[in-house]
Amino acid sequence: MLKILKYSFYDLIRSRWSYVYFLFYLALGFVLLFLNNDLSKAVITLMNVIIVLVPLIGTIFGVMYFYNSKEFTELLLAQPLKRSSIFLGQYFGVAGSLTLSLVLGLGIPFVLYGLFRSEAIWDFTLLLVTGAFLTFIFTALAFNIALSNENKIKGFGYAVLLWLFLAVIYDGLFLLSLIVFEEYPLDSFSLAATMFNPIDLSRTLILLKLDISALLGYTGAIFKQFFGTNLGLMVSVGVLLLWTLLPIWRLSFKSKRKDF
């Protein structure tokens, strides 16, 4: 598995798209910091970008890589290798290189602007950790979709739809249900609904760590109580971990049974 991981990783590191992705974040970080020079504010703006773009790029990249390397995968399948290690190796290669681009691309400008001397370091770390989680989650989901769909167009369609659903439509339905059931106590419901969507979970986690929590007011008290404490943080990270592990498990499970 490690060999394949290494191969995929170096293959991607050498590819143009990783550089584009890396340079994009590098430019974004520098421009943001150049424009307002305030680390903690840049973190908020960055959050908006991360919770939308990272999942999208993870999804697209994952599907693309899977389909593109299909012939190579089939070649590997002919070798005496464990199936799960082939697919997991590829998966970790893609997710790892994407995460590396993200962390380095954003890390370098922030470090240059004095992150280590700033109080925003924990917020920033949280941002990068959730960013990495989102990359792993959405790449895994994309691999699952690609594995289940031979048809490339269909696979792409489903992948984009998945992103659209979790990033936009889910919130729409969430909002709708909140309004429809506004007569009922909704605290636990909204807490649960946030947990079920990794994008929402990341957003809430970052928002509550930033100074914005008081905005949530009385209704947000339960959120603050939950996410604001260490236990809440642990549970959220646990849920994110679960979101990562489940698709990976399904990936290895499916790949073993799939007939190529």
Add this chain to the structure above:
Amino acid sequence: MPKKVYLAITAMIFGASLYGETITICPSCEITSIKKGVELASENDTLLIKKGTYKEFNIVIDKPLTLLGEDFPIIDGEDQGEIITIISDGVTVDGLFIINVGTSYTSDYAAIRVVKSENFLIQNVVLEKLFFGIYLEKSNNGKIYHNKIIGDAVDEYNSGNGIQLWYSKNIVVENNIVQHVRDGIYLEFSDNITIHNNTSSNNLRYGLHFMFSNDDIYTDNTFENNGAGVAVMFSKKIKMQGNTFKKNWGTASFGVLLKEINDAEISNNTFEENTIGINIEGSNRIVYKNNDFINNGWAIKVRGACYTNSFVNNNFLYNSFDISYNSKLNDNVFENNYWSSYTGYDLDKDGIGDVPYRPVKLFSYIVNRTPETIVLLRSLFMDIIDFSEKVSPVFTPDNLVDASPMMKKVGS
């Protein structure tokens, strides 16, 4: 400034000595207690209180006297009750350090209470460990100048206010520092009051609290990190100028809470990092001019029954919500404000944007309706529907626009 103060003090001492005698009180003097001093003094005398600790309470000043402390003598009330009660006109209290005012659930013990008196001056007094600080009761034409009140309030029910004015008129409250009490400065039924250059911070409830007080003016004060900010209620013709409202950050916290306020003027103030900058309820004919709203959760929250207010030349910078409205009706005017989230253009280069700005987002309308939806703050979905509402308003008041938004910050 200190020179002026000294000059004033010397002038006062000089003036006092013209009229009356000076009685010296010190622990090793002939007269060792302030009570005794007051008893012996005749009208217009000066009591010079030298450095030392005086364990006294219920000192009643019933004739025009000057109480002058030298090097801040300590008057320790030992939590027994009220310390100084002034019931005569023309009393000056200067340079005392008063601690340990008694706490009571039935009467409002104060460090210095002025009852039905005129022409008093309370200055350079330091109050610590107090219940109520300076309490004016039906007293007019006085001045409270340059005092420092540091409380240790923990709960609202057993703490008092720093400076309290009740049925008092023509009072100047200037250069005071009030911290850690229930309400920093509290006014009830008090008209023609000037509150200038005070700092009221870290108080349990309000930094400044107004009730039924008309024609008052407050300028250049700083209100920071108070439990619920500043509340101005049921008052007319108030002027608020050049004040700073900062970091009133909490679930039920406001920079300023306006309730039933009419004909007020709010100008040149700074509202920074408050959960709600100004919360307006039932307030009419108020002019908001040249204020800066920076990094607030809600810059202005309009709760309803607010008519004929005008918002002109204000800066709205980086607030999560600029304006929140809970009705579709709008009778307020927004003109020539700068909005940091304005995205329009200015083709004729006259400094005024060509596209009107809509300060009420659909999201703020939804949050008003169902407060739980705030958890969707900063989500992509909200940005999308905000954008579509901006293009064609359906839910937000369609005449609520700033038709002439500024392209550059006002005053820069």
